[in-house]
Amino acid sequence: DAGVTQSPTHLIKTRGQQVTLRCSPKSGHDTVSWYQQALGQGPQFIFQYYEEEERQRGNFPDRFSGHQFPNYSSELNVNALLLGDSALYLCASSPDRGRRNEKLFFGSGTQLSVL
Amino acid sequence: AQSVTQLDSHVSVSEGTPVLLRCNYSSSYSPSLFWYVQHPNKGLQLLLKYTSAATLVKGINGFEAEFKKSETSFHLTKPSAHMSDAAEYFCVVSDRQAGTALIFGKGTTLSVSS
Numbered sequence: 147d148a149g150v151t152q153s154p155t156h157l158i159k160t161r162g163q164q165v166t167l168r169c170s171p172k173s174g175h176d177t178v179s180w181y182q183q184a185l186g187q188g189p190q191f192i193f194q195y196y197e198e199e200e201r202q203r204g205n206f207p208d209r210f211s212g213h214q215f216p217n218y219s220s221e222l223n224v225n226a227l228l229l230g231d232s233a234l235y236l237c238a239s240s241p242d243r244g245r246r247n248e249k250l251f252f253g254s255g256t257q258l259s260v261l
Numbered sequence: 262a263q264s265v266t267q268l269d270s271h272v273s274v275s276e277g278t279p280v281l282l283r284c285n286y287s288s289s290y291s292p293s294l295f296w297y298v299q300h301p302n303k304g305l306q307l308l309l310k311y312t313s314a315a316t317l318v319k320g321i322n323g324f325e326a327e328f329k330k331s332e333t334s335f336h337l338t339k340p341s342a343h344m345s346d347a348a349e350y351f352c353v354v355s356d357r358q359a360g361t362a363l364i365f366g367k368g369t370t371l372s373v374s375s
Binding site for chain 2 (some may be wrong): 201247
């Protein structure tokens with residue numbers, strides 16, 4: 147079992163650009179959540195996708211958007227990048243429509259640097 | 262709103278000595294509480310969880326935590342530290358108001374010296 151896989155592992159962008167991060171959930175998982183982890187901070191919840199729809203959203207601006215595909219994989223898109231968007235972006239997947247937090251599995255993340 | 266305060270940003274111990282990582286939480290509802298560990302270049306791994314069953318929770322790798330409602334605390338302990346325990350540890354809360362979101366503390370860096 148490959149677990150949760152994220153790509154790319156590292157990414158460098160400049161201010162104002164757009165970026166797309168990708169996530170493949172653990173086999174058997176149907177729900178994907180995204181978190182942002184700034185340097186020296188704990189992860190912050192961005193949003194969660196189930197059945198190809200955004201089910202819950204944290205306190206992030208509309209520049210952050212996502213998508214879930216029929217095979218349960220997901221993308222995180224960030225538009226008009228700011229320096230403050232530099233962070234480790236973590237994807238987490240869970241089974242059972244995401245109802246049980248203890249079943250959450252995290253990927254290793256994508257490190258985004260905005261210059 | 263829910264919140265988590267990890268009382269120490271950095272804890273240093275010697276190998277073989279006890280570990281104590283402190284966590285206080287705030288929640289208006291019956292919370293679920295977790296401890297996660299993050300090793301460099303690896304994903305977050307669940308150590309243990311409390312979900313309103315026994316207040317003393319045993320996790321992986323010899324870690325345990327005790328839920329104390331009166332003190333709103335959920336401290337993580339281990340009787341004897343191992344070099345491989347060196348990592349970043351996060352205390353996490355979730356409740357009905359948070360929905361499916363996990364609310365993380367800022368983390369505690371555990372260093373273990375030989």
